[in-house]
Amino acid sequence: MANDNQNPQNPQMPGMPGMQGMQGMNPMMMQMMQMMGQMAGGMGMAPQFDPAAAPFQGEVSKDEDPGLEAELIRPATFDDLIRKQEALPTGTVLDYLCLSEDSKTSLGGLPxxxxxxxxxxxxxxxxxxxxxxxxxxxxxxxxxxxxxxxxxxxxxxxxxxxxxxxxxxxxxxxxxxxxxxxxxxxxxxxxxxxxxxxxxxxxxxxxxxxxxxxxxxxxxxxxxxxxxxxxxxxxxxxxxxxxxxxxxxxxxxxxxxxxxxxxxxxxxxxxxxxxxxxDAVFLIEEMGLTSKDQAAEWGGKYRERIDIIRAVKSVTTPTFPHPIRIEQDEIGELGVSDAQPADKAVLPLP
The missing domain is CATH 3.40.50.300 (P-loop containing nucleotide triphosphate hydrolases)
Structure with a gap:
């Protein structure tokens, strides 16, 4: 009797999920074989593959395409590695909210x-x-x-x-x-x-x-x-x-x-x-003067509400650590109030 393994109409089933030569097989039999292959994978007969790991499989490409290399940053190659934050002057209270690197003066503008x-x-x-x-x-x-x-x-x-x-x-x-x-x-x-x-x-x-x-x-x-x-x-x-x-x-x-x-x-x-x-957040708020001492400190009346502004954050500079009392001038721009407490006075402009 001829060996079935040599008959193209009756192929072997090595590792059922990877069957070969099913072109001549009865369609119903082929469907059953596919189902058996899937079951075999689920019972540990074939290793499961995590699709999420696919990008990390295989070797890194060894071609000379500079595309990926161009996307990488090498700080050691920078000539201007250290920089100083510059200011964009506004002529308003915003010039006082961020400080110089040593925190001795105001930055003098927006970062x-x-x-x-x-x-x-x-x-x-x-x-x-x-x-x-x-x-x-x-x-x-x-x-x-x-x-x-x-x-x-x-x-x-x-x-x-x-x-x-x-x-x-x-x-x-x-x-x-x-x-x-x-x-x-x-x-x-x-x-x-x-x-x-x-x-x-x-x-x-x-x-x-x-x-x-x-x-x-x-x-x-x-x-x-x-x-x-x-x-x-x-x-x-x-x-x-x-x-x-x-x-x-x-x-x-x-x-x-x-x-x-x-x-x-x-x-x-x-x-x-x-x-x-x-990069930076400046928040205008109303502050209630809830005690007579606080009212005296901020140049207001007891239970009065005054407008203040503060720097919530700045990623490139130090920030002024106190609220700044603000007032609108004749054209509605915000400036530092004359009633700003002396112990919380804004720092001089550069």
Whole structure:
């Protein structure tokens, strides 16, 4: 009798999961063989394979493709390994919240190249402070961008409303001391505006496309976003969006200040995740003067509530260790109050 092992119509079944030559087999028999192979694997007759381990199997590629090598960072090769944090002056209380490396003076501005959050209750001067800052930075020759997510920038219909563009011009002229013609030439020529209101159908992806185009084509160095929360009306991805934005800004060398909102609890919208993600966080709060001694210390009345600002964090600099009492000036920008306690006085500018 002929050996079945030599009959192509009756193949062997070595290690059933790896059967060969089943082309001529009865379909029902073939299905049974496949089921037996699967059962054999489950009973330990064939080793189980963890798919998660697949990327770590085999040898590292030995080809000369520099792709993977190019993605690795070798700090030992850097010529400029140690750097000093530079400042972007704002002319506002924000210049005092971060400190020099030795903590002996204020930094004198926002930490340059960082993506930061300025958060607080409505009506406390956040937007007006950032508008004055935009004007001063643009006047210095840096190209700036203003991302508007809460209202229209220019009232094309001429309804009589004092629109955001008009308010920005008036605040900017006061902040820089320029007349209208000089302001147009020295400030507005260095300024771009992105409207990104979600109620107009603008998505996060739409915003990113406009933002990248503007930064890379115009060479933007400083950006104010008012506000980051409104770019995500669901409020569920604020921290994720900030992380994406921060990574891109670091790659492009952009300094970015995001205006943010707070919850009824006093915590920033985006929570701890947002605070963790930002390079620096500045929080405006109301502080109750709950004793007569505290009222005397802060130059207020017993049970009065005063506005303060504090640096919650900064990853590149030391921060001022005390709250700073703030007041709005004639154009609504935030400055250090004359009632700031002497033992908590802000440090001098560099």
């Amino acid at each position: 340059k190249g960082c993506t930061m959050a300025l958060v607080g209750p409505p009506g406390k001067g956040k937007t007006r402070t950032t508008l004055g800052t935009l004007a001063r930075v643009a006047q210095s020759g840096t190209k700036v961008a203003f991302v508007v997510a809460e209202e229209g920038f220019h009232d094309k219909a001429g309804s009589g409303r004092d629109d955001l563009g008009s308010r920005m011009t008036k605040i900017g002229m006061k902040a820089t001391g320029l007349g209208e013609d000089e302001f147009r030439e020295q400030v507005l020529e260095n300024m771009w505006v992105i409207e990104s209101q979600y109620h107009r159908g603008q998505t996060w992806d739409d915003f990113i496309a406009k933002y990248r185009y503007l930064v890379e084509k115009a060479g933007i160095g400083f950006v104010v976003i008012d506000s980051l929360n409104m770019l995500d009306p669901s409020r569920s991805k604020t921290a994720d969006h900030l992380s994406t934005l921060k990574t891109y800004n670091h790659e492009q060398g952009v300094t970015c200040l995001c205006v943010g909102q707070i919850k009824d609890t006093g915590a920033p919208v985006g929570g701890e995740a947002m605070v963790h993600t930002a």
